[in-house]
Amino acid sequence: MAVLIVSDLHLDRAHPEITAHFLRFLNEQARTASALYVLGDLFEVWLGDDDTCAHKAKVTQAFADLSRDGVALYFMHGNRDFLLGADFCKRSGGQLIDDPTLIQTQGQRVLLTHGDALCTDDIPYQKLRALVRNPSLQRRFRALSLKTRDNLAGEARQGSKAHTATQAMALMDVNEQAVSQLFRRAQVDVMVHGHTHRPAVHPLVVDGIARTRIVLGDWHHRGSYLQLDGDGFELISLPRD
Numbered sequence: 326m327a328v329l330i331v332s333d334l335h336l337d338r339a340h341p342e343i344t345a346h347f348l349r350f351l352n353e354q355a356r357t358a359s360a361l362y363v364l365g366d367l368f369e370v371w372l373g374d375d376d377t378c379a380h381k382a383k384v385t386q387a388f389a390d391l392s393r394d395g396v397a398l399y400f401m402h403g404n405r406d407f408l409l410g411a412d413f414c415k416r417s418g419g420q421l422i423d424d425p426t427l428i429q430t431q432g433q434r435v436l437l438t439h440g441d442a443l444c445t446d447d448i449p450y451q452k453l454r455a456l457v458r459n460p461s462l463q464r465r466f467r468a469l470s471l472k473t474r475d476n477l478a479g480e481a482r483q484g485s486k487a488h489t490a491t492q493a494m495a496l497m498d499v500n501e502q503a504v505s506q507l508f509r510r511a512q513v514d515v516m517v518h519g520h521t522h523r524p525a526v527h528p529l530v531v532d533g534i535a536r537t538r539i540v541l542g543d544w545h546h547r548g549s550y551l552q553l554d555g556d557g558f559e560l561i562s563l564p565r566d
Contacts, residue, residue, distance in 0.1 A: 326357065326358060326359035326554070327357070327358050327359065327552050327553060327554040328358065328359060328360045328361075328362070328428075328430045328431070328552075328553040328554070329354065329355055329358045329360070329361045329362070329550050329551065329552055329553075330361075330362045330363075330364060330437065330517055330541065330550060330551040330553070331350075331361070331362070331363055331364070331519075331541060331544075331548075331549070331550045331551075332363065332364035332365055332366060332403070332439065332440075332518070332519025332520070332541040332543075332549075333364075333365070333366045333403070333519045333520065333522060333541065333542070333543040333544065333549075334347055334363075334366065334367050334368075334543070334544045335366055335368070335369040335405065335543065335544070335545070336367060336368050336369060336380075336381075336384055337368070337369035337370075337380075338378065338379075338380035339369075341380075342565065343544050343545065344380065344383075344384065346544065346548055346563075346565045347384075347544060347548070348383075348384070348387050350548055350550070350563060351387050351388070351391055352387070354550070354563075355391060355396060356391065356394060356396070358396055359396070359397065360396065360397040360398070360399065360430075361391070361396055361397070361398055361399070362399045362401070362422075362428075362437060363398075363399070363400050363401065364401045364403070364437055364438070364439050364440075364517070364518065364519050364541065365401045365402055365403020365404070365405075365406065365424070365439035365440075365441075365519060365520070366403030366404065366405045366406060366439070366519065366520070367384075367400065367403070367406055367409075368381065368384075368405060368406045369405055369482075370405055370406070370478045370482065371405070371406035371407075371408050371409055371413075372408065372471060372474040372475060372478060373408050373410070373466075373467045373471075373474065374408075374409070374410045374411070374412035374413050375412075375471065376471065376474075385413065385416050385417045386416075388417035388418060388419060389416060389417055389418045391418070392417065392418025392419060393418065397419075398417060398418055398419030398420070399419060399420060399421075399422045399426075400413075400414065400417075400419050400420070400421050400422065401421070401422050401423075401424050401426065401437065401438075401439055402421070402424060402439065403439045403441070403519070403520070404439070404441050404454065404457075404520070407457060407458060407463075408463060408466075408467070409421065422437070424437075424438050424439050424442070425437060425438035425507070425511065426438075427511060427513065430553050431553055431554060431555060431557075433514070433515055433553075434512075434513045434514070434515070435513065435515045435516070435517060435553070436507070436508075436511045436513045436515065436516045436517070437516075437517050437518070438507070438516065438517075438518045439518060439519060439520050440499065440518030440519050440520030440521060440540070441454060441520045442454070442503075443499035443500060443503045443504055443507065443518065443520075444498065444499055444500065444503075444520070444521070445500040445502075445503045446498075446500050498521055498523070499518075499521065504516070504529075504538060505529075505531045508531045508536050509531060509532060513536075514534065514535070514536050514537065515536070515537045515538075515539065515558070516536070516537070516538045516539070517538075517539045517541065517551060518538075518539075518540060518541070519540070519541040519542075519543075521540060522542060522543040522545075523540055523542070524540055524541060524542030524549050524560060524562070525539075525540050525560075526538075526539050526540075526560055527539070527540070539551055539558065539560060541560075542562070546565070547562055547563055547564050547565055548561075548562070548563030548564075548565065549561070549562055549563065550563065
């Protein structure tokens with residue numbers, strides 16, 4: 326059975342067509358998999374595990390149904406949903422994994438990461454990333470009312486869009502040295518990540534060894550997932566009807 330990996334769905338009630346497309350994927354392609362990994366940014370924003378609007382509850386229930394059918398579910402924090410916690414995992418039937426996480430599947434050691442930590446040239450973003458991942462700050466944020474958290478998240482999204490608009494595309498992509506260092510530290514030949522929304526398979530050489538970096542696409546206009554099975558890996562684009 327195959328292992329499937331997705332990232333950067335950015336599910337949001339403002340875009341029900343993306344959610345419908347992903348739910349169809351869960352009910353079709355993912356139903357026959359042994360495991361599904363979500364490498365961050367499942368939701369456009371997650372305000373905390375008490376954020377149980379109908380849209381998010383529908384997605385969570387779809388995961389729970391998939392888990393009951395025997396598909397193992399794993400979730401990694403992204404830069405949009407770093408507040409996913411134990412209650413979400415309990416409701417969805419999945420479990421949180423660290424960033425990065427090393428898995429062994431189909432006889433290969435594969436390193437999974439969201440990918441934003443590799444974008445080291447974007448210094449303002451890296452400072453923000455360190456700030457929002459601070460456990461003390463997260464506890465204080467969760468203590469606020471849901472409405473206040475929603476307002477603050479909206480302001481943060483606007484700030485993110487403004488920052489992205491002023492940055493060169495190269496600065497928001499992964500840093501080659503950071504990629505090589507992670508390959509070296511993890512001692513793997515395959516790395517899978519999302520975040521940059523630039524789906525591709527990149528062959529490279531680190532320390533004289535052939536490696537492969539696989540980048541997952543977002544789901545804004547079409548689906549993107551990686552399939553790992555006995556035949557190797559395949560990065561699949563899933564058109565939306």
